[in-house]
Amino acid sequence: xPTVSKGDGMRGLAVFISDIRNCKSKEAEVKRINKExxxxxxKFKGDKALDGYSKKKYVCKLLFIFxxxxxxxxxxxEAVNLLSSNKYTEKQIGYLFISVLVNSNSDLIRxxxxxxxxxxxxxxxxxxxxxxHCIANVGSREMAEAQKQICFLTWxxxxxxxxxxxxxxxxxxxAQKSPxxxxxxxxxxxxxxxxxxxxxxxxxxxxTYYFVAAPWLSxxxxxxxxxxxxxxDAALRSRLTECLETILNKAxxxxxxxxxxxxxxxxxxxxxxxxxxxxxxxxxxxLVRACNQxxxxxxxxxxxxxxxxxxxxxxxxxxxxxxxxxxxxxxTVINALKTERDVSVRQxxxxxxxxxxxxxxxxxxxxxxxxxxxxxxxxxxxxxxxKVAILAEKYAVDYTWYVDTILNLIRIAGDxxxxxxxxxxxxxxxxxxxxxGYAAKTVFEALQAPACHENLVKVGGYILGEFGNLxxxxxxxxxxxQFNLLHSKFHLCSVPTRALLLSAYIKFINxxxxxxxxxxxxxxxxxxLRNADVELxxxxxxxxxxxxxxxTDILVSKNSAKxxxxxxxxxxxxxxxxxTPSSGASLLVxxxxxxxxxxPTEGSDEHFTRFVCKNNGVIxxxxxxxxxxKSEYRQNLGRIYVFYGNKTSTQFLSFSTSVTxxxxxxxQLNVQVKPVDPLIEAGAQLQQILNIECxxxxxEAPVLNIQFRYGGTLQNITVKLPVMLNKFFQPTxxxxxxxxxxxxxxxxxxxxxxxxxxxxxxxxxxxAKAKLLGFGVALLDGVxxxxxxxxxxxxxxxxTTQVGCLLRLEPNTQAQMYRLTLRTSKESVxxxxxxxxxxxx
Amino acid sequence: xMQFMLLFSRQGKLRLQKWYVPLSDKExxxxxxxxxxTILARKPKMCSFLEWRDLKxxxxxxxxxxxxxxxxxxxxELITLEIIHRYVELLDxxxxxxxxxxxxxxxxKAYFILDEFLLGGEAQExxxxxxxxxxxxxxxxxxxxxxxxxxxxxxxxx
Numbered sequence: 001x002p003t004v005s006k007g008d009g010m011r012g013l014a015v016f017i018s019d020i021r022n023c024k025s026k027e028a029e030v031k032r033i034n035k036e037x038x039x040x041x042x043k044f045k046g047d048k049a050l051d052g053y054s055k056k057k058y059v060c061k062l063l064f065i066f067x068x069x070x071x072x073x074x075x076x077x078e079a080v081n082l083l084s085s086n087k088y089t090e091k092q093i094g095y096l097f098i099s100v101l102v103n104s105n106s107d108l109i110r111x112x113x114x115x116x117x118x119x120x121x122x123x124x125x126x127x128x129x130x131x132x133h134c135i136a137n138v139g140s141r142e143m144a145e146a147q148k149q150i151c152f153l154t155w156x157x158x159x160x161x162x163x164x165x166x167x168x169x170x171x172x173x174x175a176q177k178s179p180x181x182x183x184x185x186x187x188x189x190x191x192x193x194x195x196x197x198x199x200x201x202x203x204x205x206x207x208t209y210y211f212v213a214a215p216w217l218s219x220x221x222x223x224x225x226x227x228x229x230x231x232x233d234a235a236l237r238s239r240l241t242e243c244l245e246t247i248l249n250k251a252x253x254x255x256x257x258x259x260x261x262x263x264x265x266x267x268x269x270x271x272x273x274x275x276x277x278x279x280x281x282x283x284x285x286x287l288v289r290a291c292n293q294x295x296x297x298x299x300x301x302x303x304x305x306x307x308x309x310x311x312x313x314x315x316x317x318x319x320x321x322x323x324x325x326x327x328x329x330x331x332t333v334i335n336a337l338k339t340e341r342d343v344s345v346r347q348x349x350x351x352x353x354x355x356x357x358x359x360x361x362x363x364x365x366x367x368x369x370x371x372x373x374x375x376x377x378x379x380x381x382x383x384x385x386x387k388v389a390i391l392a393e394k395y396a397v398d399y400t401w402y403v404d405t406i407l408n409l410i411r412i413a414g415d416x417x418x419x420x421x422x423x424x425x426x427x428x429x430x431x432x433x434x435x436x437g438y439a440a441k442t443v444f445e446a447l448q449a450p451a452c453h454e455n456l457v458k459v460g461g462y463i464l465g466e467f468g469n470l471x472x473x474x475x476x477x478x479x480x481x482q483f484n485l486l487h488s489k490f491h492l493c494s495v496p497t498r499a500l501l502l503s504a505y506i507k508f509i510n511x512x513x514x515x516x517x518x519x520x521x522x523x524x525x526x527x528x529l530r531n532a533d534v535e536l537x538x539x540x541x542x543x544x545x546x547x548x549x550x551x552t553d554i555l556v557s558k559n560s561a562k563x564x565x566x567x568x569x570x571x572x573x574x575x576x577x578x579x580t581p582s583s584g585a586s587l588l589v590x591x592x593x594x595x596x597x598x599x600p601t602e603g604s605d606e607h608f609t610r611f612v613c614k615n616n617g618v619i620x621x622x623x624x625x626x627x628x629x630k631s632e633y634r635q636n637l638g639r640i641y642v643f644y645g646n647k648t649s650t651q652f653l654s655f656s657t658s659v660t661x662x663x664x665x666x667x668q669l670n671v672q673v674k675p676v677d678p679l680i681e682a683g684a685q686l687q688q689i690l691n692i693e694c695x696x697x698x699x700e701a702p703v704l705n706i707q708f709r710y711g712g713t714l715q716n717i718t719v720k721l722p723v724m725l726n727k728f729f730q731p732t733x734x735x736x737x738x739x740x741x742x743x744x745x746x747x748x749x750x751x752x753x754x755x756x757x758x759x760x761x762x763x764x765x766x767x768a769k770a771k772l773l774g775f776g777v778a779l780l781d782g783v784x785x786x787x788x789x790x791x792x793x794x795x796x797x798x799x800t801t802q803v804g805c806l807l808r809l810e811p812n813t814q815a816q817m818y819r820l821t822l823r824t825s826k827e828s829v830x831x832x833x834x835x836x837x838x839x840x841x
Numbered sequence: 842x843m844q845f846m847l848l849f850s851r852q853g854k855l856r857l858q859k860w861y862v863p864l865s866d867k868e869x870x871x872x873x874x875x876x877x878x879t880i881l882a883r884k885p886k887m888c889s890f891l892e893w894r895d896l897k898x899x900x901x902x903x904x905x906x907x908x909x910x911x912x913x914x915x916x917x918e919l920i921t922l923e924i925i926h927r928y929v930e931l932l933d934x935x936x937x938x939x940x941x942x943x944x945x946x947x948x949x950k951a952y953f954i955l956d957e958f959l960l961g962g963e964a965q966e967x968x969x970x971x972x973x974x975x976x977x978x979x980x981x982x983x984x985x986x987x988x989x990x991x992x993x994x995x996x997x998x999x
Contacts, residue, residue: 014946017946067948089982092979100860169961215920215967219920220963265920269920272917304918308919
């Protein structure tokens with residue numbers, strides 16, 4: 001055990017420390033410490049006032065116990081008491097205890113502050129010293145202001161080196177906070193710096209550290225100069241430049257000592273000077289020299305220097321003057337990346353590669369970073385992934401390379417690819433048409449690897465769902481193959497990925513009708529329909545239903561985010577939330593349940609009449625088949641969606657339909673029938689679209705013929721298609737003045753048709769209103785002096801002409817009769833409309 | 842500026858801790874634990890600098906003790922390395938061929954020497970001669986019973 005010969009021994013303390021060190025186990029140590037703590041506690045609480053020496057000894061012991069790692073919850077008061085002692089050693093121990101153990105939140109701060117104030121006020125410099133130390137290390141706000149001023153003045157007129165060093169630190173911190181106040185310090189700093197740098201080795205003896213003149217002060221002055229922009233005064237600027245050049249020159253000279261301390265000190269000044277040069281960013285000559293110097297260091301023997309060189313070069317790379325110079329070292333940096341054993345140095349190399357990347361070397365750098373990623377430390381992978389993604393996107397000349405890079409990223413470090421990265425790649429693929437096919441192909445190939453990362457499945461699922469059709473031509477990537485590939489990964493994925501895959505499947509159904517059956521089987525399986533996760537179950541159910549009843553057109557309009565939504569059909573749409581309700585009082589066809597209204601059987605015309613004022617409903621039903629309709633009309637065009645529902649548990653085979661019109665009707669009305677599947681599964685529904693064009697006004701109706709084979713027997717059904725003239729009505733609003741004017745204009749006998757008839761149903765105003773609106777006219781209020789009468793106007797659109805129509809319906813509730821007057825510019829139109837409308841009441 | 846300095850043994854025992862930023866006890870303990878583990882995990886030939894949280898750590902191993910400083914982002918690492926070396930030199934001169942035991946038994950002296958050299962996280966007196974002189978004076982003061990004479994007078998500076 002070394003003997004302590006200097007100063008006051010405090011032998012008790014030495015004994016205590018030896019005891020602790022001799023303890024054989026942790027428990028023994030704790031026991032000894034507790035014994036001592038109890039002893040000290042009793043001494044502090046005791047009646048006898050402790051003398052200064054004992055107090056000092058005990059406080060010191062407490063400090064030691066604290067340093068061992070145990071908490072001290074008493075003794076602070078005694079330490080503060082020591083502060084007010086007159087003896088230097090006691091004060092010293094008191095201050096030491098305070099600075100180690102007390103932080104600024106303690107209650108004793110006020111007492112401590114008082115003690116410090118007293119010491120500062122005392123004339124005794126040593127006491128002032130201790131007090132200042134405490135302030136500096138513990139940091140009380142009140143003392144700060146006074147220090148600022150004192151310090152600055154001292155600095156300006158001091159030639160005492162040590163003080164200057166200390167003061168410079170303070171000035172630097174203050175200059176960072178309020179640079180304008182300390183502008184004059186720049187000039188002084190440059191002066192002092194040049195004195196140091198150009199000094200002969202005999203000056204500044206005391207402050208020469210291993211043959212380097214005052215390294216700490218030089219570094220501090222250079223730091224201070226970094227708080228300010230390059231000096232405006234030309235003389236000052238040139239002096240500074242001279243300084244920096246001298247420093248750079250010194251770096252080239254042979255070393256004066258073999259010791260590492262010498263080179264460390266010398267290089268410390270050099271690095272700080274380079275930092276200043278980079279900060280100023282104004283002298284291209286200096287920047288290039290700095291870059292070259294750093295380039296040398298990149299291959300230095302010492303790891304520390306290589307590390308620092310890489311770090312400094314990072315900042316250098318962002319300056320426009322030196323960017324090119326930095327790029328010349330790319331091979332060295334890449335080599336460092338591959339061969340350095342120290343992970344922190346490799347990390348610096350990655351940062352530098354990222355900083356020096358631009359269009360000319362992006363491919364090379366990204367390739368290197370990717371190969372590094374394969375063996376990189378796990379803690380830094382996420383950062384590297386992000387860097388590679390950013391570089392790939394920023395400098396991608398053609399997007400195929402970008403797609404390749406990101407897919408590689410996912411393959412190598414899939415876990416660390418955050419969501420933003422793969423969202424971005426999908427965003428880019430969707431917006432760049434020319435890369436879509438390539439992306440689909442690459443993703444398809446990547447998915448064939450036996451073990452794919454889940455992120456790859458997500459990206460692959462999305463891209464194949466959107467653009468799988470681009471590669472479907474090749475038999476190796478036919479739709480079925482694509483689907484099987486995706487589905488093979490299905491069970492390995494987490495819930496969000498599975499949800500994404502289900503969406504991809506419905507997109508497949510849209511793109512490739514031939515795999516519809518296979519996919520439907522998958523959706524129909526219990527594992528989907530009864531899946532524990534609500535999201536998956538909902539998607540499976542809805543997609544299955546959607547695939548069964550919808551035609552490709554609907555799916556296209558609903559699924560694709562790119563295309564504008566087609567006019568809504570008003571039935572329960574699971575995906576499109578912007579459905580506009582159908583006009584008037586028409587019924588909605590409920591896709592999932594049967595209608596409650598009894599449907600007419602074959603041959604009856606009743607259904608036909610029902611459809612005059614409404615567009616949707618069931619038009620026919622028997623034991624086997626239910627036919628529903630949804631129609632929409634615009635001007636002289638119309639479209640009817642016919643739904644054939646198989647009510648049985650047997651398939652309908654050889655299903656075919658046709659629409660026939662008699663000779664009169666054929667030129668007046670064009671009906672185009674879209675082809676339909678010859679097979680309707682049991683319980684399934686088939687949809688057919690009929691496009692209608694009204695060429696001229698007509699009074700007949702086309703007939704829909706249906707034929708199919710059910711269980712061996714051939715079925716034949718005919719239904720009158722409810723297409724009437726009023727379907728092509730466009731309601732027209734007008735003022736009463738206009739109305740009467742036109743009414744008079746249409747006064748010719750053939751233009752008017754009037755009918756008086758008995759009301760068939762109960763006379764109800766609202767029902768009548770609804771019927772008139774359903775008929776297609778606009779109801780005009782305030783035209784007829786009698787409020788009970790109805791007045792309407794509209795235009796019949798045909799391909800050849802447009803016929804304006806005015807009507808007036810006068811109910812006579814007492815007699816339960818109506819008088820209907822119709823005036824149009826064409827007799828046949830008036831006739832037909834009157835006929836149609838009168839049947840409704 | 843230096844935020845803190847830790848000295849610890851190969852077994853992870855803290856021999857000295859000097860903090861220049863206000864932190865609660867709990868935080869200090871946590872930082873010390875984390876940092877000691879990180880540094881002890883490093884191999885001998887590795888670089889003396891590393892990035893840890895948002896600080897730069899500069900460390901060097903002298904015999905059985907690790908000297909570890911945490912500096913801020915803009916600070917110069919090499920000069921910090923030399924600060925550590927200067928401190929070791931001071932200890933060496935004072936104790937005469939210093940070893941870990943000296944620091945254990947005279948921890949308060951180690952603190953005093955550090956305080957003479959570093960102030961508020963920055964080096965305040967870089968002349969070895971002056972620091973050691975100041976410490977000697979302080980030691981003399983300890984032996985005096987009465988009020989001490991002005992130290993500055995003694996070194997002849999006022």
